[in-house]
Amino acid sequence: MLPTRREKGAEYVLKQIGKLINELAESASAHILGVGLALPGEVDNQRGYCLYCPNLKWGELEVRERLTQETALPVRLVNDANAACLGEYFYGGGEGAPTFLSITLGTGVGSGLILAGRLYTGRFGSGVEAGHMVIDPLGYPCACGRRGCWETLVSAPGMVRRTQEKMKRAPESKLSQIADDDLPGLSPEAIFQAFRAGDSLARVVVEETIFYLAIGLANLINLFNPYKISLGGGVAEAEEILSSNLLERINANVFPTIRGKVEIFKAKQGYYGGVIGAASLWLHKIETI
Ligand SMILES: [Zn+2]
Incomplete structure (x- = not known):
């Protein structure tokens, strides 16, 4: 876990996320399907963009492309509240x-x-x-x-x-x-x-x-x-x-x-519901409406 340090700007935050993913990937024994990233705001998963994340002070940003450059892994995005919903739906009481x-x-x-x-x-x-x-x-x-x-x-x-x-x-x-x-x-x-x-x-x-x-x-x-x-x-x-x-x-x-x-x-998933939900983007076929 790392502090967000949003004051350092989006480039810094995405680089830190990439670094953390790379460290985890090195020690992982299983095959990695991809990265699921939950963002606190509006996201366009089709294009791989953050549209607006007020708490991070991010405007429109090509998140998928930037994170794929850092990690060489495919990336899927989801809004954080939707991630918590998916975590509870697939692995909790929903x-x-x-x-x-x-x-x-x-x-x-x-x-x-x-x-x-x-x-x-x-x-x-x-x-x-x-x-x-x-x-x-x-x-x-x-x-x-x-x-x-x-x-x-x-x-x-x-x-x-x-x-x-x-x-x-x-x-x-x-x-x-x-x-x-x-x-x-x-x-x-x-x-x-x-x-x-x-x-x-x-x-x-x-x-x-x-x-x-x-x-x-x-x-x-x-x-x-x-x-x-x-x-x-x-x-x-x-x-x-x-x-x-x-x-x-x-x-x-x-x-x-x-x-x-x-x-x-x-x-039932508590604090990690959002993390589990972001991972479920790669483990389940999720249709959106
Ligand atoms: Zn309001």
Whole structure:
């Protein structure tokens, strides 16, 4: 594993990835079919291009060609949320579901959709962007330019922000006693820990998280009518998230015929789901739509 060092630019990052692949290839005993690369943004796998990766600050870039030059291996590209979806679909709990949604609650909210057995990539390769459906039009500004996207509410930074806003009004909470210097370290884990210890502020934040999570999931269930949904990422690690409270709220907001019929589970592949999904580009025949 290497730090991305995006500030050094795309050329540097791709060279480092190439170097790492070459090191791994030298020590590999098996035949290498090719490289599967997951990128955080829009990709065009047909042409082998990154179209736009805002977090890396990459615009249109000929990634496949550059990486093939570095490694002498064929390269396939996929969006990172779609990679996580493929990892869970082929090697996690999504197997056998004709329509399957994977949701990752991390730094942002990632989502991937298998639609009638095919990976839904849409016209520009990024597939569904469930994290950017608006839940509260008067809510927090989002990096995408809109307000109140699902991501601003149920991602890890979203959960932390809601906690920080409530701290001044709840001086008795253990969370409010965290020193200003330590605030950057405030995390969903710390909030869930305080919740388990009976902290009232943490309880409000966790209940709110479940409330917003249920609204978004109910929207997606009504839209796509999936067989299964996986929840992954740091926020979904806590057992309180996948609770009967969440399922009850979802059921109250979906069409009666679907109520209780969607299997919602914690992603089984966890942190490496995206890596496994990128590898699956070479191990499975993946049709896109
Ligand atoms: Zn947004």
